[in-house]
Amino acid sequence: MPKRENISMSVIRRLPRYYRFLTHLKEKGVTRISSTELSVKLGLTASQIRQDLNCFGGFGQQGYGYIVDQLCDEIGNILGLSNRYKTILIGAGNLGRAIATHMQFEEEGFELIGIFDSSPSKTGTRINGKIVMDTTELEDFCEKEKPVMAILCIPREGVHSILERLYSLGVRNFWNFSHYDISMRYEDTVVENVHLNDSLMTLCYRISNPNNK
Amino acid sequence: MPKRENISMSVIRRLPRYYRFLTHLKEKGVTRISSTELSVKLGLTASQIRQDLNCFGGFGQQGYGYIVDQLCDEIGNILGLSNRYKTILIGAGNLGRAIATHMQFEEEGFELIGIFDSSPSKTGTRINGKIVMDTTELEDFCEKEKPVMAILCIPREGVHSILERLYSLGVRNFWNFSHYDISMRYEDTVVENVHLNDSLMTLCYRISNPNNK
DNA sequence: ATCGTTATGTTAAATATATAACTATTATCT
DNA sequence: AGATAATAGTTATATATTTAACATAACGAT
Structure with missing residues (x-):
């Protein structure tokens, strides 16, 4: 087009x-x-x-x-908003929970089909009616449902290994909220990093330097 | 410097x-x-x-x-990270709650001193130990505490009026998560917009157009 | 219908940003 | 201590992005 x-x-x-x-x-x-x-x-x-x-x-x-x-x-x-790219959310902490409930995925080309967390305190609970699954179920789930995108709302430390797993399961697109830069270790991936910390820091700079334009 | x-x-x-x-x-x-x-x-x-x-x-x-x-x-x-700019959060919904608990303000130049919401179902509850105040208390609070920044996690409709109030109370810096562009109606303000929806849409575009670079 | 006005689509110029090339300084090895 | 290698700082070039100017097409009033 x-x-x-x-x-x-x-x-x-x-x-x-x-x-x-x-x-x-x-x-x-x-x-x-x-x-x-x-x-x-x-x-x-x-x-x-x-x-x-x-x-x-x-x-x-x-x-x-x-x-x-x-x-x-x-x-x-x-923009391709009429798509329904199957999406999973990794990490059901405060941020993950907010993303899951706050975003209107269906209006922006996506469909949230699964939520995962590794903590027993989270798994089994419900977010927007969806049960939080254990990350050990990731392989089975992905083989069946074939999600194309993953939203990462997990701490820095966990990103690398989960990324490897998701990649090998065929997930190529990532919306990354973790405090970590996924800067293209693979050629065929699409990554959109949302670094709230960075955003806040630039705001801090601009407040501290008001004469900067 | x-x-x-x-x-x-x-x-x-x-x-x-x-x-x-x-x-x-x-x-x-x-x-x-x-x-x-x-x-x-x-x-x-x-x-x-x-x-x-x-x-x-x-x-x-x-x-x-x-x-x-x-x-x-x-x-x-x-970046000015050693500052402790006094900050208030407007909106204690899912996103506001996530921001309040997820961000490490003290390490990035800010200090969260108050949380406000207009819904009775939110006011009085606690987030990270802080009581959610009613927005009617905004004037009293600001006159006493003099916050310099406000984080906006409220729906589009509420933004305009809250913005006017905050401006008249001396708040000049805004971290805006609402589905609304605060594009400089005042000269002396600093606004950092975080549009998660926009971010998601650009991701959708990139998935839909893989041959785009 | 015709003419003037409006506002797009397009080409050209200006500005901003990123990359490369060069110079100068410091560390390290002999 | 001198020579060499490494690497920052700086200047110049190339690229990307934005703005301005122009030319063309469509609308609407007379």
Whole structure:
């Protein structure tokens, strides 16, 4: 579908923002919007928005603008949100539990099909109606259900070994919340690291250095 | 302290990663490291690492490398991690609870001094020993304690009004987890948005478009 | 219908970022 | 102590990203 290949990550990372805002407009009943209006609302330049969208195709009409409904759908398609990638969650601590209950996976291309933890205090409990399984059950479960993605909400120490196991079970995509960088030991994996600590530290820097732009 | 001013965000966002890795090295007892070694471990170029560090000063020794312990401290200072910025958390749902228990604020420049929620089912309960207060108590609390930062873990709808209140109470820094972009309605604020949904959507894109680089 | 206005799609310029090349300094070995 | 190797700091180049400018197409009013 992409008009060109190799879209830069800078562009990709703005798409969800567009999608989010367009969904909001749709809900408000707005049917039409121009790149200039969008740029004002989003704090970007109109040029950038047009460039971004034109990486994937011409979704607008000259002299008119973009049809909100249509553009929203297009971006959703580009992002692949209609997928239902089978996903498992490893780690049912506070963070894992929050992710499981807080995220609306079905609206963002995923389906949470299993939750695992190694601690007996967690296994057997329920999160959003789903029973937390013991990590020893991982092999059986994966062979049967073939999940394609794993969310990692476990302490640093456990990551390496669980990663090896998951990889050998065919899992290639990881959403990593652990205090550890999974930086491509394998070629065919996709990793999205969410480092809340890093985010907090950069915030600390910016508070401490207010004259930095 | 910065050698030059206006350090780019690209550089700032790498600092926590360096800090994290150096801390790890320190714990392992490594005393010395070169930019080349670092580059291999972090998957960056040695050039970039040297450039990044030299934005703030010459911390290494030619022909020798960097002293892990010292470099780690320097980066910690640059980030301002020895601060104890007084912080409040708004929203004690699953995510807020996870943030409160999961983050080690004291090690990253902050101190969590209060947790607030508007729901009677949450107020009065305890998180990490701290009682969840009602948001109506916000004014009294802030006037007394003068927090400088607020973590927002509330639904989209509530953000706008709580933001106005917090701003008028002197809070200027925000760590925003809500499904809403706080993009600078005020000049003197610092906002770090953490959009887990956006992160998940970009992951979805990358899974759906494996040939994208 | 025609003309002016609007706003996209596209090409070009400017800026920012990352990489490579070079220089200078220090450690280490003989 | 001198020579050599190693490695940071710095300058220059290349690449990526953003912004601006332009040219073209569609809408809408007259």
